[in-house]
Amino acid sequence: MSGIVNLSSSFKALLSILVFTLSLSSCNNKAKSSDCNYDIVTTYAEITDMRPHPDGNGRISVIMDFKASVLAMEDQEFGDLRGIKVDHDFIVRNNFEIGLKYEVNVSQIIEGDCTPQFVSFNHEFR
Numbered sequence: 001m002s003g004i005v006n007l008s009s010s011f012k013a014l015l016s017i018l019v020f021t022l023s024l025s026s027c028n029n030k031a032k033s034s035d036c037n038y039d040i041v042t043t044y045a046e047i048t049d050m051r052p053h054p055d056g057n058g059r060i061s062v063i064m065d066f067k068a069s070v071l072a073m074e075d076q077e078f079g080d081l082r083g084i085k086v087d088h089d090f091i092v093r094n095n096f097e098i099g100l101k102y103e104v105n106v107s108q109i110i111e112g113d114c115t116p117q118f119v120s121f122n123h124e125f126r
Helices: 002-031 078-082 088-093
Strands: 037-052 060-066 101-111 117-121
Touching: 060 078, 060 088, 078 117
Parallel strands: none
Antiparallel strands: 037 060, 037 101, 101 117
């Protein structure tokens, strides 16, 4: 009989841990709502500088100045924004020059906790 009681109390303890874990998981899911509101800002981004990237692997940092949106607070690096490696060939293919301006749409979150921002250039890069 005592084996059944121990099994039963072990089962209850395991069940309690499982319920607690699921409730924590549920709380975490509620905190990360998929209901987010974004403010879309259409603005311009100007290439203000091009210099060797600090990683030293042949990359080039293309520094951009955004004229409006949260990205206007400080200069932005084009490769980081696009998630790409910018090298000399990329710059030549896309005719990058200091002073060029590109129209961009910046989607910045105003409510919820989704991805904070997306940047869309109204220009195709190759």
